[in-house]
Amino acid sequence: MDRLIYTAMTGASATMGQEAAVSHNLANATSTGFKAELHRLRAVPVQNALMPTRAFVVDASVQDDLSTGPLQHTNRPFDVAVQGKGWFAVQMPDGTEGYTRNGNFEVSANGILQTRGGLPVMGSGGPITVPPDVEVAIGVDGTVSTVARTGARNSTSAVDQLKLVNPPEADLRRGPDGFFRLAAGGAAPADPTVKVAAGYLEGSNVNVVEQMVSMISLARQYEMQTRMLSTAQEMDRSAGQLVAKG
Numbered sequence: 001m002d003r004l005i006y007t008a009m010t011g012a013s014a015t016m017g018q019e020a021a022v023s024h025n026l027a028n029a030t031s032t033g034f035k036a037e038l039h040r041l042r043a044v045p046v047q048n049a050l051m052p053t054r055a056f057v058v059d060a061s062v063q064d065d066l067s068t069g070p071l072q073h074t075n076r077p078f079d080v081a082v083q084g085k086g087w088f089a090v091q092m093p094d095g096t097e098g099y100t101r102n103g104n105f106e107v108s109a110n111g112i113l114q115t116r117g118g119l120p121v122m123g124s125g126g127p128i129t130v131p132p133d134v135e136v137a138i139g140v141d142g143t144v145s146t147v148a149r150t151g152a153r154n155s156t157s158a159v160d161q162l163k164l165v166n167p168p169e170a171d172l173r174r175g176p177d178g179f180f181r182l183a184a185g186g187a188a189p190a191d192p193t194v195k196v197a198a199g200y201l202e203g204s205n206v207n208v209v210e211q212m213v214s215m216i217s218l219a220r221q222y223e224m225q226t227r228m229l230s231t232a233q234e235m236d237r238s239a240g241q242l243v244a245k246g
Contacts, residue, residue: 004228011225015222016222018041023215024037026208026211026212026215030204033069033204035067035205036065036207039062039063064174064180065205068082069101072200074200074201078105078136079103079199080142080200082194082196085166086165087165087194088102088122088164089121089162089165089187090114090121091126092119092179098175098181107130107136111130112127112129113127113128113129123162134149138162138196140198142194143158143162144160145159146159164190164196166188166194167182
């Protein structure tokens with residue numbers, strides 16, 4: 001009896017975690033550069049010599065769907081999208097590097113190219129600084145060029161180059177802030193083969209229909225598991241009544 005209760009209880013708990021992950025994916029279906037989270041359930045035997053027949057359910061195969069999302073044209077000079085595989089490098093508050101596909105950048109009051117959240121975008125030698133009173137253009141290789149708004153407008157100056165990286169996907173881990181980092185720590189080297197498209201943003205890769213179907217399936221699975229708990233309770237009550245009569 002307790003085996004049934006234990007399995008159903010851990011299954012229901014893990015299913016609730018999966019429902020939370022699907023809800024998170026759906027909430028970010030329109031977030032720029034968002035990558036869907038994938039969850040899988042699996043059975044794990046209890047490591048106890050007294051209970052070799054027990055098993056519990058865990059959400060132990062969490063993965064990230066790193067496939068590319070659709071490109072959306074914005075025609076804004078500070079909007080950049082990675083074409084194919086690759087990441088933008090940004091400087092995190094603790095000084096380490098984080099990686100994102102969200103190229104919705106802006107220039108701060110101090111002239112620092114940064115994310116909408118205020119994190120500096122990394123260049124070839126650190127954060128990128130944009131001089132005042134210039135028009136900015138970003139090349140396919142990430143080169144940040146400027147043209148003065150006044151005076152001679154036929155002179156283009158290369159300010160810096162976006163640090164574009166492409167580490168093995170297996171080495172990346174998503175943090176609670178949504179940015180990816182190397183599992184072993186440190187910084188990934190720049191990859192000259194990564195290309196970008198200026199004036200575009202990458203949309204979320206969340207498949208809304210697929211996530212809705214998954215949510216319905218999880219709801220039915222949770223209902224089945226709670227029904228198993230009710231069945232176990234009724235069986236326990238009936239067994240108690242039979243024992244009492246005997």
